[in-house]
Amino acid sequence: MYDFDFIRPASVEDAVAALATDPEAIAFSGGQTLMPAMKQRLASPSAVVSLTGIAALKGLRDEGGRLWIGAATTHAQVAREAADSYPALASLAGRIGDPSVRARGTIGGSLANNDPSACYPAAVLGSGATVVTDRREIAADDFFEGMFTTALEEGEIVTAVIFPRPARARYEKFRQPASRFPLTAAFVAQFDDGVRVAITGASEGGVFRWTEAERALTGNFAPESLDDIAPPDAEGMISDLHGSGAYRAHLVKVMTRRAVANA
Amino acid sequence: MHKVSMTVNGRPVSGEVEGRTLLVDFLRVNLRLTGTHVGCDTSQCGACTVHMDDQPVKACSVLALDAEGADIATIEGMANADGSLSTIQQAFQDYHGLQCGFCTPGMVMAAAALLRETPRPTEAEVREYLDGNICRCTGYHNIVKAIMAASGQEVVPVAAE
Ligand SMILES: Cc1cc2nc3c(=O)[nH]c(=O)nc-3n(C[C@H](O)[C@H](O)[C@H](O)COP(=O)(O)OP(=O)(O)OC[C@H]3O[C@@H](n4cnc5c(N)ncnc54)[C@H](O)[C@@H]3O)c2cc1C
Ligand code: FES
Ligand code: FES
Numbered sequence: 096m097y098d099f100d101f102i103r104p105a106s107v108e109d110a111v112a113a114l115a116t117d118p119e120a121i122a123f124s125g126g127q128t129l130m131p132a133m134k135q136r137l138a139s140p141s142a143v144v145s146l147t148g149i150a151a152l153k154g155l156r157d158e159g160g161r162l163w164i165g166a167a168t169t170h171a172q173v174a175r176e177a178a179d180s181y182p183a184l185a186s187l188a189g190r191i192g193d194p195s196v197r198a199r200g201t202i203g204g205s206l207a208n209n210d211p212s213a214c215y216p217a218a219v220l221g222s223g224a225t226v227v228t229d230r231r232e233i234a235a236d237d238f239f240e241g242m243f244t245t246a247l248e249e250g251e252i253v254t255a256v257i258f259p260r261p262a263r264a265r266y267e268k269f270r271q272p273a274s275r276f277p278l279t280a281a282f283v284a285q286f287d288d289g290v291r292v293a294i295t296g297a298s299e300g301g302v303f304r305w306t307e308a309e310r311a312l313t314g315n316f317a318p319e320s321l322d323d324i325a326p327p328d329a330e331g332m333i334s335d336l337h338g339s340g341a342y343r344a345h346l347v348k349v350m351t352r353r354a355v356a357n358a
Numbered sequence: 359m360h361k362v363s364m365t366v367n368g369r370p371v372s373g374e375v376e377g378r379t380l381l382v383d384f385l386r387v388n389l390r391l392t393g394t395h396v397g398c399d400t401s402q403c404g405a406c407t408v409h410m411d412d413q414p415v416k417a418c419s420v421l422a423l424d425a426e427g428a429d430i431a432t433i434e435g436m437a438n439a440d441g442s443l444s445t446i447q448q449a450f451q452d453y454h455g456l457q458c459g460f461c462t463p464g465m466v467m468a469a470a471a472l473l474r475e476t477p478r479p480t481e482a483e484v485r486e487y488l489d490g491n492i493c494r495c496t497g498y499h500n501i502v503k504a505i506m507a508a509s510g511q512e513v514v515p516v517a518a519e
Contacts, residue, residue, distance in 0.1 A: 096378045097378070098376050098377055098378045099377045099378060100377050101360060101377035101421065101423045101424075103423065103424070103426065123421075123424075126419055126420065126421065126424070127401065127419060130380075130401065130418075130419040130420075130421075131400050131401050131419070133378075134399065134400070142377075143377060143421070145421070145423075145424050147424055171413065192489075192490065193404070193487075193489035193490025193491075194413075194414050194468070194471065194472075194487055194489070194490060195404065195407060195414045195415050195416045195419075195468075195490050196401070196416075196490065198410070198413035198414055198415050199415055199416075199419065199420065275489065275490075
């Protein structure tokens with residue numbers, strides 16, 4: 096790992112200013128993605144702007160019935176503190192990686208990174224949540240733009256995520272045991288005005304909504320509603336040594352079904 | 359170089375580090391606390407597990423400067439005040455929870471974090487909590503037995519999943 100300067104501002108304004116003055120500087124939250132990437136020299140920033148010292152980016156609170164989560168809130172804290180307010184989300188957070196990863200890794204880092212196999216993007220897209228940044232609010236449907244790509248601009252930082260609370264929801268993850276990421280996972284959420292289904296770990300385009308399943312489940316929220324629906328096209332699904340595209344496409348349906356059954 | 363200060367095993371410490379200095383290197387090189395091991399350096403194995411403000415973290419994946427002001431506990435701080443082994447350490451010895459011993463500091467620190475959160479875990483909870491700790495000697499059964507014993511529970515023969 097090449098050396099870099101280290102800055103740990105106490106406010107969002109100072110963090111944004113530090114990123115704006117140096118285009119080679121990067122935001123650094125839990126480091127659970129960045130540390131391994133920097134060691135492999137996949138990232139070699141001139142400066143690291145740590146977000147861990149900014150109190151305004153941490154914690155969970157109720158906001159008019161919706162759940163506000165600060166971007167630098169760890170997976171462990173969400174697992175503990177959302178257990179009552181949004182159990183499906185808490186359960187997802189409690190299954191990310193392992194206890195040490197959950198003690199450092201953050202929701203903002205996971206979303207900004209948008210790994211095609213990450214867990215949180217499924218919850219954010221599946222809940223129709225809003226991503227809040229230092230300069231605007233971005234609807235989940237507009238935030239994820241493909242593998243490792245988001246709507247974030249240069250130097251823009253995620254400050255919070257706001258989740259509407261569904262009547263019922265569930266995340267089902269088929270774990271890839273070596274990496275602990277999902278091989279494929281589904282997040283299903285039932286709202287008064289319809290059902291949302293978000294799939295991660297499957298598509299080369301990253302997290303996506305499985306709209307055929309959404310329509311069927313909005314009609315009747317039951318596993319049988321998926322009986323007559325074909326899994327998504329295997330074309331465009333991730334194919335690697337852990338599973339072929341066809342296998343992942345198959346898992347999309349299996350995981351969605353399980354999520355509905357257990358919601 | 360930057361100055362960094364933290365508490366390690368109850369003792370205030372400080373030192374000069376680079377931006378890229380890892381917490382594990384600060385512990386091993388600056389403080390000469392070499393009980394914390396580096397097994398993979400890719401965040402996979404957990405040999406470097408220490409406690410940071412009472413939570414388990416992989417010290418190879420935390421920057422020393424990000425631990426400014428933190429309360430760190432390492433394997434060197436685990437023994438009882440009189441130097442005798444702690445309950446968890448003694449259980450690892452009694453139940454042969456180690457072979458080469460390389461993963462052991464991380465295993466003991468993970469076990470201590472688990473038992474603080476869940477004083478009487480089930481066997482499944484122990485296995486799940488050790489997800490991020492790899493034992494190259496593959497002595498998992500005895501590690502699980504040791505942790506069950508350390509939690510004051512009966513140790514029954516365990517089978518792989
Ligand atoms: C062993 C292991 C297992 C894992 N298993 C899983 C798993 O099962 N599921 C899963 O989803 N993830 C998993 N992860 C990844 C983990 O969840 C990471 O915590 C997460 O992907 C990144 O969050 P972070 O806070 O660590 O971000 P960092 O590593 O600090 O940053 C990641 C990226 O986001 C940017 N960034 C960080 N915060 C912000 C912000 N607020 N605004 C804008 N940009 C920002 C950084 O510049 C960087 O590009 C695993 C990681 C490890 C090491
Ligand atoms: S050395 Fe830190 S996880 Fe392996
Ligand atoms: S005892 Fe040898 S690695 Fe675990």
